[in-house]
Amino acid sequence: MSGQGTTQTGTLPFGRLDATADATAEPTAELTADATAELPWLEELQGRTVVVKFGGNAMVDPALHRTFAQDVVELWHAGLRPVVVHGGGPQISAMLDRLDLEVRFEAGLRVTTPETMDVVRMVLTGQVQRELVGALNAHGPFAVGMSGEDAHTMTAVRRPAWVDGRQVDIGLVGEVVAVEPGTVRTLLEEGRIPVISPVARGADGEVYNVNADLAASALAVALGAERLVVLTDVEGLYADWPRS
Incomplete structure (x- = not known):
């Protein structure tokens, strides 16, 4: 991220903007002025990229799902350039259960x-x-969906896990090692909201499952995002994982 970039966790920290103009219209000076008058700090973020990671756990609540979408669109109306990276853990587990595959x-x-x-x-x-x-x-x-696979946006390598000091093979789980943000930037320049799923292809031709938090972080750095916001139901973060 840029030198002024920050990372936040929890609920979307931008508040409700109550954009009353036609949602299909380009941001206008009047609409932007209304939003920044209500939340003056938004003026600092006008024209800046903000990456928001939306967790799969939050997405199973229909009301929260709708509220999140409205908030993101209202950020766009306020002149920000939001990018969404989403998870989907509960939905994946539910489908695996339906298919009688191990979780x-x-x-x-x-x-x-x-x-x-x-x-x-x-x-x-x-x-x-x-x-x-x-x-x-x-x-x-507004929104255009894409995967980290698309246009080589994310490249990953296979990532083992460490359990009690020993390395464990967890299969096709990857760590992002390179990001090509050109396609995402093009969508932003066109006034779109990119919505990205955390799947990446490796140089070995394999397709990898990538942790959405880490994918969002890597993308935020590559885009020079002003802020990375992680929406999660986790109550705290380790400061020095895995040593803490």
Whole structure:
């Protein structure tokens, strides 16, 4: 992120903006002035990129889902350039259960077999992302869905887990090692809201399941985002993981 960039966790820290103009319209000086008068600090973020990670746990609440979409669109109306990276853990687990496939975690990471990876891609891009894009586009033609695979946006390498000091193979779980943000920047310049699922391809040709928090962080750095906001139901963060 840029030198002034910050990371925040918890509820969306931007408040309710009550944008009353047509949601399909470009941000106007009048609308932006109304928003910044209500929340003056927004003026500092006008024209700046903000990456928001929306967790799968939050997405299972329909009311919260709708409120999140409205908030993101209102940020756009206030002159910000939001980018959404979403998770989908509960939805993936539910689909695995329906298909009678094992649901297993090691060190907080999903053990991802090739069969599980097929489900991850299907659920993240075909279900969770489509629902989020639809919620955003209920307010106008804003959101465009894409995967970290698309246009080589994210490149990952296989990542093992460490459990009690020993390395554990967790399958097709990856760590982002490179980001090509050109496509995301193009969408932002076109006035769109990119909605990105955390799946990435490796140089080895494999497709990897990537932790959404880490994917959002890597993308925020590559975009020079002013802020990274992580929406989560987790009550706290480790300051020095895995040594804490």
